Amino acid sequence: MKRRSTFLSVSASMGFVFLYAPIIALIIYSFNKSKLVTVWGGWSLKWYSELFKNDQIIDAALVSVKIAVISATLAVVLGTLAGFVLTRFGRFRGKMILSGWTTAPLVMPEVITGLSLLLLFVAMEGMFGWPAGRGTGTVIIAHTTFCLAYVAVIVQSRLISLDETLEEAAMDLGARPASLFFLVTLPLIAPALVSGWLLSFTLSLDDLVIASFVSGPGDSTLPMVIFSKVRLGVSPEVNALATLMILTVAVGVIAAVFQMRRQHRSKEIQE
Amino acid sequence: MSTIAESVRLTGPTLRAQILERLGQNRWGRYAVISIPGLWLAVFFFIPFLVVFKISLAETAIAIPPYTSLFELNLEEALLEISINLGNYRYLFEDDFYLAAYLNSAKIAAISTFFTLLIGFPMAYLIARSHGTTRTLLLSLVILPFWTSFLLRVYAWMGILQKNGIVNDFLMSIGLIDTPLTILQTDIAVYIGIVYTYLPFMVLPLYTALEKLDGVLLEAAEDLGCKPAQTFFLITLPLSLPGVVAGCLLVFIPAVGEFVIPALLGGSDTLMIGRVLWDEFFLSRDWPMASAVATVMLIVLVLPIMLIRNNAEKQGEAA
Numbered sequence: 242m243k244r245r246s247t248f249l250s251v252s253a254s255m256g257f258v259f260l261y262a263p264i265i266a267l268i269i270y271s272f273n274k275s276k277l278v279t280v281w282g283g284w285s286l287k288w289y290s291e292l293f294k295n296d297q298i299i300d301a302a303l304v305s306v307k308i309a310v311i312s313a314t315l316a317v318v319l320g321t322l323a324g325f326v327l328t329r330f331g332r333f334r335g336k337m338i339l340s341g342w343t344t345a346p347l348v349m350p351e352v353i354t355g356l357s358l359l360l361l362f363v364a365m366e367g368m369f370g371w372p373a374g375r376g377t378g379t380v381i382i383a384h385t386t387f388c389l390a391y392v393a394v395i396v397q398s399r400l401i402s403l404d405e406t407l408e409e410a411a412m413d414l415g416a417r418p419a420s421l422f423f424l425v426t427l428p429l430i431a432p433a434l435v436s437g438w439l440l441s442f443t444l445s446l447d448d449l450v451i452a453s454f455v456s457g458p459g460d461s462t463l464p465m466v467i468f469s470k471v472r473l474g475v476s477p478e479v480n481a482l483a484t485l486m487i488l489t490v491a492v493g494v495i496a497a498v499f500q501m502r503r504q505h506r507s508k509e510i511q512e
Numbered sequence: 513m514s515t516i517a518e519s520v521r522l523t524g525p526t527l528r529a530q531i532l533e534r535l536g537q538n539r540w541g542r543y544a545v546i547s548i549p550g551l552w553l554a555v556f557f558f559i560p561f562l563v564v565f566k567i568s569l570a571e572t573a574i575a576i577p578p579y580t581s582l583f584e585l586n587l588e589e590a591l592l593e594i595s596i597n598l599g600n601y602r603y604l605f606e607d608d609f610y611l612a613a614y615l616n617s618a619k620i621a622a623i624s625t626f627f628t629l630l631i632g633f634p635m636a637y638l639i640a641r642s643h644g645t646t647r648t649l650l651l652s653l654v655i656l657p658f659w660t661s662f663l664l665r666v667y668a669w670m671g672i673l674q675k676n677g678i679v680n681d682f683l684m685s686i687g688l689i690d691t692p693l694t695i696l697q698t699d700i701a702v703y704i705g706i707v708y709t710y711l712p713f714m715v716l717p718l719y720t721a722l723e724k725l726d727g728v729l730l731e732a733a734e735d736l737g738c739k740p741a742q743t744f745f746l747i748t749l750p751l752s753l754p755g756v757v758a759g760c761l762l763v764f765i766p767a768v769g770e771f772v773i774p775a776l777l778g779g780s781d782t783l784m785i786g787r788v789l790w791d792e793f794f795l796s797r798d799w800p801m802a803s804a805v806a807t808v809m810l811i812v813l814v815l816p817i818m819l820i821r822n823n824a825e826k827q828g829e830a831a
Contacts, residue, residue, distance in 0.1 A: 263668035323549035350769020357560030
């Protein structure tokens with residue numbers, strides 16, 4: 242028994258080391274003075290100042306954040322509707338199709354999604370004259386479509402675990418379907434909406450393949466700029482950028498964990 | 513408070529009937545709500561595949577868009593000309609290059625999935641067996657990389673695996689090798705990259721399955737004289753099978769179409785279908801051929817797996 246648990250701990254720890262070693266190496270080397278990425282030349286903040294001087298990266302970051310905010314918001318609206326319809330509407334015609342369509346984007350290889358959306362946009366432009374060319378709008382549509390699927394799954398699992406008595410009580414007290422949804426259901430699933438929004442935001446910010454297919458010539462997103470830089474080899478500026486992004490995420494996650502703990506505790510005290 | 517909840521619970525069935533009745537009166541409102549996400553997905557997810565299929569039957573043309581139209585309406589002679597070109601598909605099956613790319617993608621994805629399972633299982637098991645804060649902490653450690661950029665995590669490996677990178681430095685300093693190994697730009701680097709980036713996708717479903725595992729069963733097996741390895745293969749593994757299947761599918765399908773990892777970590781001879789599609793589209797500008805590659809990939813590699821997954825889910829619901 243003892244031997245097996247040592248084996249388990251060792252192999253599991255190796256997995257965690259594997260998961261974090263590259264990230265830690267990236268952070269350390271972002272402070273490297275040397276231009277050769279892997280030769281250590283002492284500590285320096287040089288690459289961070291280079292990064293902030295690089296207008297191309299900063300512009301791309303702004304474009305990416307704008308796209309991510311809009312598509313995450315749209316995805317939450319549409320994904321919540323899809324999740325709600327699939328869990329609360331009982332049986333209806335086309336339910337299987339809708340449920341297939343909502344989960345399929347989760348596993349579809351990105352190259353196929355990207356290619357198919359671009360060809361749709363091109364065909365639509367030929368038929369209706371819209372979208373004229375491509376730009377942030379088409380990227381937003383594409384990102385909304387695949388983020389919607391994630392939101393729908395999160396909302397569905399939250400709705401399934403939710404006790405229906407509250408909704409039934411509201412119905413019994415005469416709430417109409419719309420006010421039931423906005424006054425009772427929505428506040429109850431709010432945490433799922435927040436995590437769905439955050440996940441969509443990150444996924445949109447991170448997407449390279451789909452954005453490369455559907456964006457216009459002037460609208461490069463941050464991953465597209467990083468990819469074209471990185472393709473030529475390792476670049477210390479990108480190390481600095483990566484470190485900033487990783488630290489932002491880490492701070493956000495830690496803050497969220499603490500917030501959740503505090504809420505949890507205050508709830509326990511109230512009870 | 514509890515009595516109110518209780519009475520609500522008791523009157524549940526009749527209430528349900530009331531709800532359904534009220535919703536029934538509002539049938540059009542119901543369809544309106546259903547159709548909002550439904551229409552969005554139909555237009556931006558389903559129809560695109562039909563467009564891809566249509567264009568895979570067209571011919572390449574030097575024009576904008578760079579493919580020929582399938583339908584030609586000749587009003588003067590009241591003639592509708594339909595020209596379907598199966599040449600792309602013929603070419604796809606005749607040229608060994610594409611077949612090799614499909615097979616190699618499936619091979620790389622399968623081997624990577626196996627190693628992801630091998631590394632992910634102990635992690636998921638440890639998390640499921642730990643309690644309280646430790647469990648939350650370990651679980652967040654698995655999820656955290658998920659929130660950081662995928663592209664940048666792949667990029668991190670470029671620095672580690674290159675000729676004068678950390679791995680080679682380390683191996684040389686302990687005297688295991690004399691000259692640096694070429695790891696970057698080989699298939700091995702692609703395996704490492706896929707296993708690394710998709711590890712959380714494997715650990716999370718495994719954890720969900722293992723968490724449900726009843727410890728009593730393991731104790732009983734041990735009491736009946738099972739050795740740890742026997743307990744594992746006879747009890748733990750079969751009971752966690754749904755998680756294993758879910759995790760493997762979540763890793764395998766996206767890995768098959770992977771573009772970024774072979775482009776950054778693989779060599780010029782690392783043949784993967786996602787990369788072939790990308791090159792066909794962006795470099796050769798042969799949109800009909802790229803569409804044919806995508807159609808076959810969808811039908812041969814993705815669709816069967818999605819059907820299996822759906823089936824498994826349905827069986828799970830029925831049980």
